[in-house]
Amino acid sequence: MPLNPRVLSLSKSATLKITALTKKLIREGKDVVNFAAGEPDFDTPDFIKQEAIKAINHGFTKYTPSAGVPALREAIAQKLNLENKIPLKPEGVIVTSGAKYAVYVALSTLLEDNQEVIIPSPYWVSYPEMVKLAGAKASYLAADEKDNFKINPLHLEKAINHKTKILILNYPSNPTGITYTYEDLKAISAIVKKRRIYVISDEIYEALLYDGLKHYSFAALPDMFERTITINGFSKAFSMTGWRLGYLAGPEEIINQASKMIDHTTSCACAISQKAAVAAFKYSDWVEESRRIFQKRRDLLFNGLSACPKITPFKSQGTFYMFCDIRKTGLNSFDFASKLLENHLVSCVPADAFGIDGFIRLSFSTSEEQITKGIERIKNFFQE
Numbered sequence: 022m023p024l025n026p027r028v029l030s031l032s033k034s035a036t037l038k039i040t041a042l043t044k045k046l047i048r049e050g051k052d053v054v055n056f057a058a059g060e061p062d063f064d065t066p067d068f069i070k071q072e073a074i075k076a077i078n079h080g081f082t083k084y085t086p087s088a089g090v091p092a093l094r095e096a097i098a099q100k101l102n103l104e105n106k107i108p109l110k111p112e113g114v115i116v117t118s119g120a121k122y123a124v125y126v127a128l129s130t131l132l133e134d135n136q137e138v139i140i141p142s143p144y145w146v147s148y149p150e151m152v153k154l155a156g157a158k159a160s161y162l163a164a165d166e167k168d169n170f171k172i173n174p175l176h177l178e179k180a181i182n183h184k185t186k187i188l189i190l191n192y193p194s195n196p197t198g199i200t201y202t203y204e205d206l207k208a209i210s211a212i213v214k215k216r217r218i219y220v221i222s223d224e225i226y227e228a229l230l231y232d233g234l235k236h237y238s239f240a241a242l243p244d245m246f247e248r249t250i251t252i253n254g255f256s257k258a259f260s261m262t263g264w265r266l267g268y269l270a271g272p273e274e275i276i277n278q279a280s281k282m283i284d285h286t287t288s289c290a291c292a293i294s295q296k297a298a299v300a301a302f303k304y305s306d307w308v309e310e311s312r313r314i315f316q317k318r319r320d321l322l323f324n325g326l327s328a329c330p331k332i333t334p335f336k337s338q339g340t341f342y343m344f345c346d347i348r349k350t351g352l353n354s355f356d357f358a359s360k361l362l363e364n365h366l367v368s369c370v371p372a373d374a375f376g377i378d379g380f381i382r383l384s385f386s387t388s389e390e391q392i393t394k395g396i397e398r399i400k401n402f403f404q405e
């Protein structure tokens with residue numbers, strides 16, 4: 022049957038096999054330590070849940086304006102102005118069904134057929150597939166381990182050609198946990214300005230930064246506002262993955278066009294989720310507490326793995342992921358992850374899913390007790 026070649030070209034998630042095996046083992050009652058999670062393990066905070074219950078009881082259960090509930094767009098614009106120093110009005114914000122869809126809307130709005138998008142590698146699994154779906158071509162720019170997995174501006178400049186329209190930035194990064202300093206971003210912005218490309222800056226992990234590091238939004242850099250779409254959402258900071266709520270923000274001439282995509286695809290993000298999220302920004306203490314817990318877990322995992330032979334963890338500066346070099350084992354990522362799961366019941370994500378072999382991603386979105394147990398099992402794995 023002839024189907025859309027763009028859809029046919031999409032890869033099935035490379036992590037699927039490991040995830041399916043993890044689920045099967047758990048169903049069978051096996052005590053799996055799950056380092057493969059892509060979401061916070063905390064419950065959504067009560068102050069948000071209560072707002073959702075109120076919204077339902079008050080009948081706030083119908084379509085909202087397609088770009089989002091005015092109070093939420095206002096709250097997001099205010100947050101972006103105050104915290105991120107991005108000079109935005111509420112009209113520059115669109116609320117979407119998850120940040121993932123916000124990335125897709127941004128790509129589809131900016132891209133013409135056969136243009137190119139530079140994706141730093143290792144990358145979050147969905148970027149290349151969304152670029153393909155939008156009818157464009159992904160061009161990968163290796164972010165070298167010796168540069169701490171950050172892109173080198175000289176390499177960036179070389180990677181740009183006349184078809185290049187967009188650079189995707191994601192920091193703190195899934196999967197490496199690394200972030201960019203202000204100086205790093207300044208150097209990238211000089212190239213972006215010179216070569217007149219656009220940036221989609223996915224800052225969904227901005228709230229989870231450790232050791233006193235500060236987050237700088239790309240759109241706030243001199244001359245970058247007009248060239249940047251900022252992506253963020255509620256999934257990671259407020260443990261709201263299932264509520265499907267994210268946003269894109271940027272220059273109004275782009276946002277106005279992008280909102281037509283919402284009109285004709287999803288109509289709007291979930292009304293109840295939107296109403297509840299208006300309350301979210303008032304509770305920065307909750308976010309800070311979860312950040313503190315994640316930092317403690319990161320230290321536990323990093324110190325534990327550092328004491329294991331043949332695995333080199335990179336100390337995450339943010340997110341809840343730890344990227345590890347396993348090349349000394351002589352195994353490829355997939356075989357390493359499969360053996361660790363099958364023989365020692367520890368689940369992790371092989372990094373071929375992120376465009377690089379010889380690495381794995383461990384998530385510390387699990388309790389300290391589980392982390393300690395997982396480290397013991399990994400040590401046993403190496404003793405074999």
Ligand SMILES: Cc1ncc(COP(=O)(O)O)c(C=O)c1O
Pocket residue numbers: 059118119120121122145191195223225254255256262266267
């Ligand atoms: C880098 C990155 N961007 C976006 C998302 C999507 O988040 P959401 O749940 O809001 O769609 C994720 C989720 O894993 C992510 O890791």
